Amino acid sequence: MSYRSLLRVAGVGFFPLGFLARLPYATSALSTLILLQASTRSYAFAGLASAAQSIAIAVGGPTVGVLADRYGHRPVGTAAALANFGAWAILLATCHGTRESMFAAATLVGLTQPQVGPLVRVHWSRLVRSHDEHHLLSAALSYEASADEMSFVAGPALVGLLASVSPLAPAVTTMFLIAGSTIPFALLYTHRPTPWPLSGVRLKSQLPRRPLAVMFLAMVAMGAIFGAVQTAVTVYADTIDKPGASGLLYAEFGIGSALAGAACAWIPQRFSLRARYVSFAAGLFVGIGVLFVGAQLVSVPLAIAPASLTIAPYMISLYTLTERLAPVERAAVAMTILCAGGPLGTAAGQAVSGGLAEAHGLEGALVVALVVAAGALLLALSAFLADRNRSIWIIDPVPTENQVPGVPAEDVQNAL
Template sequence: MSYRSLLRVAGAGFFPLGFLARLPYASSALATLILLQSSTHSYAFAGLAGAAQSTAMAVSGPVVGALADRHGHRTVGAVAALANFAAWAGLLAASHGTRTGMLIAATLVGLTQPQVGPLVRAHWSRLLNARGERQLLSAALSYEASADEVSFVAGPAVVGLLASVGPLAPAALTMVLIAAATLPFALLHAHRAIPRQPSAGHREPPLPGCPLAVMVLAMVAMGGVFGAVQTAVTVYADTIGEPGAAGVVYAEFGIGSALAGAACAWLPQRFSPRARYLTFAGLLFAGTLVLFAGARTVSMPAAVAVAGCTVAPYMISLYALTARLAPERRAAAAMTILCAGGPLGTAAGQALSGSLAETHGTEGALAVAVAGGAFLLAPSVVMADRGREVWIIDSVPVRQHKAAPGPGGSARGRDVG
């Protein structure tokens, strides 16, 4: 059983502490929105500060990943947790001051955000490689995708409940989680830096630029789908006169994704990473079509539940291919660069779908989700053209080319899977 094997490899304490450690990432945007809207009585300003925070998270993520590769996840994770705790304290103090101070403080929260999800995926890749159990990576990434989805449902839900206590309560809980979970997780479970081989001309192994750029663009498109669905669900809830239903309906999206992600651990080994990517990209696009058509003809909640099941399998395949692309010493940098595309795409998806929703309602917002799903097929087309593109097999860069005819007169290229 794959998940039982992961428990043996990582230890029992890794999983509950790792889940709690990622909750601040999931709850920070809503906690900031609630805090600053209460202070300024302006949703427009609170949204602007939230956008600045998300952009800062996207910008700082690759920097954190590169530092983690150089100095070790333990050191960088602990420093990031302490810095983020201080930044939240600064935001609480700034919430009683000027809007400029609030905007700066919100940006600092984003810049110091611990990158738990991307770094723990890089950690799994390195840990399983070191133990000679690479075959467990699919199960590890399946668990991480499910944990992420559950955290992005649980985090905002808890923040929403605490908002009834007071606007400071969500921010205070976030600080408690950073101190009680994120920091201990980095100190107890993150690995140290990889010892460097002494060499006068030592250079860091390069990241594969073109393939990684394609993966990042796919993540941007995925973020666009998330942003569009969030907007569509909000518009739907307002349309039926129950604004509180937005959270419940969007939770269906996350729960369906989490269940599908957990099931990916049982996919057969012969189902290669490349084949999974091609398959799940198509299924995700189909899911956006179901969402668009189902919301118009059947039921928005039912359509969201069905479409959600297509998300995590695609995300897992995207993470798995990125893990294969990166040299071991640059795994954290590659994963954080990939994940930086998520918030950027989400912000763009929210902006575009919000504009269309003004004139076309829920259908306008969902049209952006369909467009994002269609864009996800572009990397699939590139990957299918194995005669010209550069990809990675077992962490070794190779250039696809037409091989000379073999003994049987056939020409075989090398496959990503």
Template sequence: MAYRSLFRVPGAGFFPLGFLARLPYATSSLATLVLVHAASGSYAFAGLAAAAQGSANALGAPIAGALADRHGHRLVGTVTALTNAVALTGLVAASRTGRASMIVAASLAGLTQPPVGPLVRVHWSRLLHARARPDLIPTALSYEATADEISFVAGPAIVGLLTSLGPTAPTMAAVALLVLATLPFALSLAPGGAEHRPAPGAPRTPLPRLPLAAMFLAMAAMGTVFGAVQTGVTAYADDSGQPGSAGLLYAVFGIGSALAGAACAWLPARFTPSGRYVTFAATLLLGTITLVAGDRLHAVPAAMAVAGVTVAPYLISLYALTERLAPADRATVALTILCAGGPLGTATGQVVAGHLADSHGSAGAFLVAPIAATAALLLAVAVFLTDTDALRPAVRVAVGSGTPESGGMGRAKGRTGDGDER
């Protein structure tokens, strides 16, 4: 069994700690909304603060990724965990002052957010290559996508439960998790990654800009789907007279995605990464069309379950392709650039879907999702047809040596020309 083999590699304690380490990210946006709304009495201002936090995170994550590639995952993970704990504590303090200080504090909280997802995905790739098990990389990516989805189901539920203790409780719980889970998890990562650094004075390997920009836009499209679905579910629940059901409906969406992500570990090797990218972009479009149809047929819960299944496979294909495109010494910054598209797309989806929900209800909000998914599919087809080479695995040259290594991460100065890895 692929997962059984994977679980033996880092040790059992790595998995629960890694799951807890990502919960602050899964709770931060909603926790900020709850805290700032309680302090200001305004949903509009609370949304502005959450948007400032998300935008700052999109800016800060690539910076943290670049620093991690230069100075090691352990150091950057540790520093960001501690600074983010301080920033969130500052947000709680700012909630007792003025609006300007709350915006600044929310922005600092987003800017210092530890990039747990990119760090752990690169850690997996390096660890599995070092253990001579690169065949387990797809399984590791499937596991990480599943853990992400479960965290985004559990995160809002945790915030909801803790809010009953007071508006500051969710944010302070995130601080506790940063210190008790994210920090120890960061300390468990490889310390320096010296084998992936360029020699002193050597130029850094350039990032593949156009393919990476395509992956960023693909993630932004996925984020737009998320924002539209969140808004559509909220509008649907309000229109149904059961506003409290929005969280449960979105949980159904997340559970479906988590199950599909776990199943991706058993996809056959002959189903190539480029083929998966285009195929799962197409299934994502079908899933979002199901949401629109489900709204019209008053079957949104069933539609959410079906649509959720199409999410994680698409996300895994984006992570896998980005991991393969990135040079070995710049893998973390490449993944953080990819991830930065998510919050920007989510904010876009929420704004557009929110305007449509005001005038057309949940049907208008849900309609944004297939539009974004159509853009994602067109982008996937365009990348596949115009630059198929960008989707191929490269021969990775270890920095500081002339030894080529076949495998997932990195693009060499030359190409193998063999097509997709099988």
């Protein structure tokens, strides 16, 4: 059983500490929003600062990836967590100061955000290879997708509970999580890049721009769908006069995605990455279509369940493709570039869907998700058609003994 094998390869302690280490990412945006709104009594300013923080995460993430590839995950991951802890301390110190200082501190929190999700996926890639367990990578990435989804269920719920005590409590708890889990995780479960065993192979240091751009845009689309669905469930909750229902509905969305992500570990390996990407993009479009139609004809709580099952499989295909297309020595920066698309897309999705929701209500918010899902499918189909006669950047899930991710097969053969 794949997940049992993951325990053997990574160790039991990896999983609880790894889950807690990623919670600060899931709590940051809402914690900042609550803190700044309480300090300024302005939702507009708090929302603007939170949006700036999301953009800063997208900018800072690839920088962390570049440094991690150059200097190793352990020192860079630890330094980022320490810097983020300090940024939160600055934000708390300025929460009764000027709006300019609060805005700058919120942006600094985003710039220093520890990249636990992207870096741990690179760690899994190296870990399964070092144990000669290539077949476990699919299960590892499936677990990571499920853990991410559950963190975005647990994180906002935790913030909501703490905010009822004090608007400072979520930010302080985020700092405790960074100190008690993110920093220890970076110290215990990361390592310096292992030299590639095939010394005769000359690895390419340049990232494959076109395929990485496709993956980035695909993740932007996924983020925009998240943003539009967040807006939609908020509109629905206001419509039924139960504001608290929005959190429950988005939790349903996350739980369904987490379950689907966990199930991806059992996908047959003969189902190639190229086929998965296109198939799951089609599934995403169908799922969002069901949500759009079902929300009008049935109800949002019922329609959101089948839609949620299409999220994680699509995201896992993006993570796996990016892991395969990147040269080994540039894996961290490739993964952080991919993940930078998420917050950018979410911010854009929230902005566009919010404007349409003002004029057209729930339907206006959901049409954004549907249009973006259609765009994600067209992007996948165009990539498939452009590369169907080549296998330069979409590589099958399990490398053969003469196959090195990110290296042309003929170079490997010559080295052997």
